[in-house]
Every structure is written in structure tokens, then in C-alpha cells.
Amino acid sequence: xxxxxxxxxxxxxxxxxxxxxxxxxxxxxxxxxxxxxxxxxxxxxxxxxxxxxxxxxxxxxxxxxxxxxxxxxxxxxxxxxxxxxxxxxxxxxxxxxxxxxxxxxxxxxxxxxxxxxxxxxxxxxxxxxxxxxxxxxxxxxxxxxxxxxxxxxxxxxxxxxxxxxxxxxxxxxxxxxxxxxxxxxxxxxxxxxxxxxxxxxxxxxxxxxxxxxxxxxxxxxxxxxxxxxxxxxxxxxxxxxxxxxxxxxxxxxxxxxxxxxxxxxxxxxxxxxxxxxxxxxxxxxxxxxxxxxxxxxxxxxxxxxxxxxxxxxxxxxxxxxxxxxxxxxxxxxxxxxxxxxxxxxxxxxxxxxxxxxxxxxxxxxxxxxxxxxxxxxxxxxxxxxxxxxxxxxxxxxxxxxxxxxxxxxxxxxxxxxxxxxxxxxxxxxxxxxxxxxxxxxxxxxxxxxxxxxxxxxxxxxxxxxxxxxxxxxxxxxxxxxxxxxxxxxxxxxxxxx
Numbered sequence: 001x002x003x004x005x006x007x008x009x010x011x012x013x014x015x016x017x018x019x020x021x022x023x024x025x026x027x028x029x030x031x032x033x034x035x036x037x038x039x040x041x042x043x044x045x046x047x048x049x050x051x052x053x054x055x056x057x058x059x060x061x062x063x064x065x066x067x068x069x070x071x072x073x074x075x076x077x078x079x080x081x082x083x084x085x086x087x088x089x090x091x092x093x094x095x096x097x098x099x100x101x102x103x104x105x106x107x108x109x110x111x112x113x114x115x116x117x118x119x120x121x122x123x124x125x126x127x128x129x130x131x132x133x134x135x136x137x138x139x140x141x142x143x144x145x146x147x148x149x150x151x152x153x154x155x156x157x158x159x160x161x162x163x164x165x166x167x168x169x170x171x172x173x174x175x176x177x178x179x180x181x182x183x184x185x186x187x188x189x190x191x192x193x194x195x196x197x198x199x200x201x202x203x204x205x206x207x208x209x210x211x212x213x214x215x216x217x218x219x220x221x222x223x224x225x226x227x228x229x230x231x232x233x234x235x236x237x238x239x240x241x242x243x244x245x246x247x248x249x250x251x252x253x254x255x256x257x258x259x260x261x262x263x264x265x266x267x268x269x270x271x272x273x274x275x276x277x278x279x280x281x282x283x284x285x286x287x288x289x290x291x292x293x294x295x296x297x298x299x300x301x302x303x304x305x306x307x308x309x310x311x312x313x314x315x316x317x318x319x320x321x322x323x324x325x326x327x328x329x330x331x332x333x334x335x336x337x338x339x340x341x342x343x344x345x346x347x348x349x350x351x352x353x354x355x356x357x358x359x360x361x362x363x364x365x366x367x368x369x370x371x372x373x374x375x376x377x378x379x380x381x382x383x384x385x386x387x388x389x390x391x392x393x394x395x396x397x398x399x400x401x402x403x404x405x406x407x408x409x410x411x412x413x414x415x416x417x418x419x420x421x422x423x424x425x426x427x428x429x430x431x432x433x434x435x436x437x438x439x440x441x442x443x444x445x446x447x448x449x450x451x452x453x454x455x456x457x458x459x460x461x462x463x464x465x466x467x468x469x470x471x472x473x474x475x476x477x478x479x480x481x482x483x484x485x486x487x488x489x490x491x492x493x494x495x496x497x
Contacts, residue, residue, distance in 0.1 A: 036323035081447025089168035
């Protein structure tokens with residue numbers, strides 16, 4: 001390694017900037033890479049963007065006659081991966097099986113007893129879209145923050161108009177409508193175009209990563225739902241200053257598709273137009289074309305994923321798609337076209353730092369849980385012994401009763417320590433919801449389950465590809481099973497459990 005002048009620290013790097021692999025992915029076999037733009041190639045300051053979206057939502061609600069005094073944007077109320085229960089006006093965090101671990105009604109965090117009373121044995125079923133709404137992306141933050149505060153007002157009877165107060169579900173639709181108008185009417189994006197520096201977080205390594213991939217022979221595509229004018233402004237600001245002299249962001253891509261209208265892009269073919277002038281003039285196109293002799297790819301509007309495959313002469317696992325939305329970027333690309341997928345989860349950087357910071361706390365918590373398991377097992381063994389001695393009064397039975405009573409006291413004491421520590425677990429990431437990837441002490445969150453199901457690899461930002469080269473072979477780690485730990489005693493010939 002020294003002879004090759006490779007750093008002695010190789011392959012060490014920042015843990016929170018790693019690319020994590022759920023399903024083995026060989027980049028050498030990937031011929032084309034498609035990218036989403038918003039929160040993928042262009043990352044926004046979440047507080048600035050979502051705070052501004054919240055501001056325009058307030059205006060839209062006011063225009064619809066809804067009182068909005070006192071509503072404030074608080075990003076800590078919500079994290080991506082939570083689930084809105086439209087029927088009950090709750091925001092919930094579920095584990096991979098759908099069991100609800102934490103819940104907020106309005107802005108009130110429900111305790112364990114309240115959750116048990118409200119949901120009992122009920123599981124989250126994401127197929128029931130009329131009730132459960134999964135927060136797939138950071139664009140959902142402002143919407144959910146607004147909704148939870150509006151639920152408080154609904155409960156206080158502060159929404160007199162029946163259109164606003166006949167159900168939690170109709171209230172959620174009202175908030176969604178306000179956000180939809182914010183995006184459709186162009187107020188928000190118009191303001192961001194005028195001052196991108198206040199909203200966009202620059203990263204020069206993003207351009208380097210794309211240049212490496214292009215030089216390695218990968219065909220690059222930009223596939224975004226944003227319109228051409230907004231895309232051009234954002235990409236120009238985020239990339240042009242970091243590219244070789246005379247180059248622009250357009251030179252990075254073999255094909256650019258704007259107004260893709262995902263998820264329809266992965267479900268059906270829409271009308272295709274080619275954008276032929278810098279001011280956005282369009283003409284109808286029969287099909288997309290990729291010409292390797294052209295210095296920059298053609299610019300299209302609309303179309304569909306099948307059209308992309310025809311233009312590239314590729315299909316299935318020869319294409320990698322990178323985006324931030326679990327459903328429209330990862331799930332549909334994988335389910336409908338078998339494209340390989342990479343999910344961008346910017347929060348991973350804070351999550352991994354928080355996990356490291358909370359390791360001592362989690363180790364202490366696990367130690368207490370192990371002690372409780374040991375006490376519980378011994379208690380049950382003694383209880384069984386008492387059962388077998390039923391009807392046989394003796395000195396031993398009296399001592400047994402005393403011991404059982406003492407063990408109950410020990411168990412209650414452990415519970416009094418464990419309960420508060422469980423609530424505190426993950427506060428370094430979010431004081432209400434804990435860690436993004438975990439639900440409870442030992443299980444994965446529903447968000448993590450979705451990542452594992454639909455994303456072959458995931459990472460915090462596109463720039464992280466720069467560390468791994470365009471030829472990397474990502475191997476998924478060995479998956480531990482519940483019974484794996486019982487193998488260890490067999491290695492030395494013992495047969496125990």
C-alpha cells in the first residue's frame with residue numbers, strides 16, 4: 001500500500017459518510033445512473049426550505065378562511081419515516097412489524113398506557129392509504145408540523161367552520177391542499193430561485209463524484225419532477241462553479257428529464273416533449289435519444305422509464321437510480337423495472353453521530369434489561385417449583401414465598417430504572433422520536449424496514465460515492481438471525497443453550 005502511495009488510513013473514513021449496503025451491488029455492472037434532483041443532487045437547508053413552505057401554507061390556509069394565529073414551524077416535532085394516522089389525528093412511529101412504539105396526538109406525546117389504550121393490538125397497515133400516510137421525504141416535514149398543530153386546534157374547537165372540523169381526516173386533506181397550492185402556484189420556488197444561497201447547501205464533492213462516474217463510462221441521467229426553469233437555476237448554482245472552465249451542469253448528463261411526474265413516470269408512459277431552447281421552448285418527440293457523440297445530453301419533458309430503457313439500450317439491473325423518496329424514487333423503480341436503487345438519507349449523518357454519542361447509554365440499558373431477564377427467569381423457575389409443591393406446607397415453601405416477594409421488588413426497581421432510560425434513548429437525534437432507524441431498544445423502525453426492502457444501498461449524500469470509486473463492489477453484511485447466538489456453544493463440542 002505504501003508503494004502505491006495509498007494513505008495508511010485507508011480504508012478508514014468518516015462513519016457517517018459511508019455507503020451502506022442492503023443488497024450486494026457491483027458498480028462495474030451498472031451502465032447508467034439516474035438521479036433525482038431535490039434533496040438528492042441539490043440538498044436544501046431543511047429548516048430554511050420547510051420553514052418557508054410552512055410560511056406559504058399559513059397564507060394559503062388564511063385565504064381559505066382558516067384561523068392560523070399562533071401556528072409556528074418547529075422541525076423537531078417531526079422526522080422522516082413517521083406515519084400519520086388520519087383517522088385519529090396521531091403521528092406514530094412503528095417498528096418493522098407495524099407495532100406502534102411511540103405516538104403523538106396533536107403536539108402531545110402519548111405515554112405507553114395511552115398508546116396501549118388507543119391502539120391495543122392494532123398494527124400499522126401502509127396499504128390502507130386512506131388512514132395511514134408514510135412520511136417518505138423531507139418535503140413532508142412542514143406538512144406534518146402544520147397538521148399536528150391543527151389537530152390541537154381541532155380538539156379545542158378553535159376551527160368553527162365545519163369544512164375544517166368534521167374529522168381529523170378532512171383536516172389532513174386541508175393541510176395537504178395548502179401545501180399543494182404552495183408548490184403548484186410557484187410562490188415558494190420563485191422565492192428560492194431569487195436567493196438560492198439562503199436555501200441550498202453547496203458541496204463541491206458532488207460534482208467530482210459525477211465527473212468520475214461519467215469518465216468511467218457511466219451514462220448519467222437527471223430525472224426530476226421539477227420544471228426546467230427551476231432545475232436550470234438550482235443545478236447551475238449548485239454545480240457550475242465546481243466544474244471545469246467552460247462546462248455547465250448540462251455537460252454532466254447524457255439525458256435530462258424534467259417534469260417527470262413521478263410516480264407516474266414509473267407506472268405509465270406520458271407524452272414526451274423535447275426542450276430545444278434555453279428559455280424552455282418545447283416540441284413533441286416520438287421517443288428519447290442518447291447520442292454518445294454529443295457533448296451534452298438532450299433535454300426532455302415527461303415520458304416514462306420504459307422510454308429511458310429504450311433510449312439507453314439497457315434494462316433492469318444495468319441501471320441504478322438514486323433519489324431521496326422511498327416510494328417514488330426507490331420502490332417503484334425496483335418493483336416495476338427492477339432497476340437497482342440508492343436512497344439518499346441526509347439525516348444519517350446526525351443519526352450515526354447520535355448512535356455513537358448514545359452508545360454508553362444503550363450499553364447501560366441493555367445491561368439492565370439483561371438483569372431483568374435473569375431475575376424474571378429465576379422468578380419463573382421458583383414459581384414453577386412453588387406450583388409443584390402445592391399442598392405440601394413446609395419451611396422451604398415459606399422461604400420460597402419470601403424469596404419470590406423479594407424478587408418482585410427487584411424486578412419493580414429495575415423497571416423504574418429501565419422505563420425512563422427507554423424514553424431517553426435516541427434523544428441526541430430527536431427528543432420526541434428517538435433514533436430514525438430504530439424502534440425500541442432492539443428492533444428496527446418501519447423506515448429502516450422500507451429502506452432494506454427497496455434500497456440496494458443507502459447513504460447520506462451523493463458526494464459519498466467519491467470515496468468508493470465508480471467500480472466499487474458493495475457487499476451486504478451477513479444478516480444475523482435470532483438463533484445465531486446459540487451456535488457458539490457448539491464450537492467447543494458443548495451442547496447447551
